[in-house]
Amino acid sequence: xxxxxxxxxxxxxxxxxxxxxxxxxxxxxxxxxxxxxxxxxxxxxxxxxxxxxxxxxxxxxxxxxxxxxxxxxxxxxxxxxxxxxxxxxxxxxxxxxxxxxxxxxxxxxxxxxxxxxxxxxxxxxxxxxxxxxxxxxxxxx
Amino acid sequence: xxxxxxxxxxxxxxxxxxxxxxxxxxxxxxxxxxxxxxxxxxxxxxxxxxxxxxxxxxxxxxxxxxxxxxxxxxxxxxxxxxxxxxxxxxxxxxxxxxxxxxxxxxxxxxxxxxxxxxxxxxxxxxxxxxxxxxxxxxxxxxxxxxxxxxxxx
Numbered sequence: 001x002x003x004x005x006x007x008x009x010x011x012x013x014x015x016x017x018x019x020x021x022x023x024x025x026x027x028x029x030x031x032x033x034x035x036x037x038x039x040x041x042x043x044x045x046x047x048x049x050x051x052x053x054x055x056x057x058x059x060x061x062x063x064x065x066x067x068x069x070x071x072x073x074x075x076x077x078x079x080x081x082x083x084x085x086x087x088x089x090x091x092x093x094x095x096x097x098x099x100x101x102x103x104x105x106x107x108x109x110x111x112x113x114x115x116x117x118x119x120x121x122x123x124x125x126x127x128x129x130x131x132x133x134x135x136x137x138x139x140x141x
Numbered sequence: 142x143x144x145x146x147x148x149x150x151x152x153x154x155x156x157x158x159x160x161x162x163x164x165x166x167x168x169x170x171x172x173x174x175x176x177x178x179x180x181x182x183x184x185x186x187x188x189x190x191x192x193x194x195x196x197x198x199x200x201x202x203x204x205x206x207x208x209x210x211x212x213x214x215x216x217x218x219x220x221x222x223x224x225x226x227x228x229x230x231x232x233x234x235x236x237x238x239x240x241x242x243x244x245x246x247x248x249x250x251x252x253x254x255x256x257x258x259x260x261x262x263x264x265x266x267x268x269x270x271x272x273x274x275x276x277x278x279x280x281x282x283x284x285x286x287x288x289x290x291x292x293x294x
Contacts, residue, residue, distance in 0.1 A: 038250055038252055039252050040253065040254055042215075042240075054201075054205055054207075058217055065215040068253075098199040100198070101198035101199065102281045102282075104223060105223065108223055115207065115222060120202070127290065127291050130281075131284070131287055
């Protein structure tokens with residue numbers, strides 16, 4: 001499924017009964033919702049148009065951890081039915097393409113590898129590249 | 142009780158008590174009435190207490206720009222470049238720590254926020270020490286650890 005547009009997430013927050021907070025933020029709408037068990041959900045939507053975030057893996061984090069949904073379908077269901085989300089037991093999270101920030105930073109800033117190239121690597125590939133560079137088996141860019 | 146003063150005595154002796162706590166590294170319990178107690182303790186001591194609380198930001202792959210997720214606070218930063226995303230995330234951390242402390246009574250009881258408290262304290266102290274960036278974005282692990290991890294993968 002595609003990453004939703006910013007206006008979709010704002011609409012979701014309206015339909016799901018989130019409050020828009022007044023937290024200091026010059027370029028984001030910020031929302032918060034309290035669940036019956038005391039859980040506090042919070043999310044942000046930057047001003048303007050376009051997808052709510054850049055990476056599909058990040059969107060998974062957002063709907064799971066910030067919106068507190070069990071599945072991505074739950075997001076679109078709220079928009080379709082115009083009713084608040086049904087929250088229950090969470091499904092097993094899918095594997096997400098990501099790598100530790102120190103690894104990304106070391107490859108780009110220490111060894112001069114192009115950011116786009118690093119983004120295309122899996123964590124295992126990035127780690128292997130880093131070790132090769134550290135051990136002198138590969139020439140820095 | 143060890144090192145306990147009443148709030149009245151603290152008002153009268155705040156300077157010496159503060160010196161005792163910060164310069165001589167002796168935490169001080171301050172009591173108001175029968176049950177209200179607080180602990181005055183130096184930043185260095187609290188920093189040591191939260192030394193095992195690490196942050197582990199994760200870079201997400203996307204077609205455009207860079208996204209960084211911080212699992213310890215469930216927040217993220219984004220930008221055209223890694224540096225932009227990093228700055229955005231640090232801003233989010235500052236917003237979250239302020240929000241958490243402003244609502245501490247509620248957030249410390251929230252099932253999904255209670256465990257954040259030590260990390261909130263760590264970020265608070267890191268900011269006071271001018272080390273927020275280095276704290277959120279730690280240095281690489283040592284090579285031996287990484288070789289073992291790569292071999293296991």
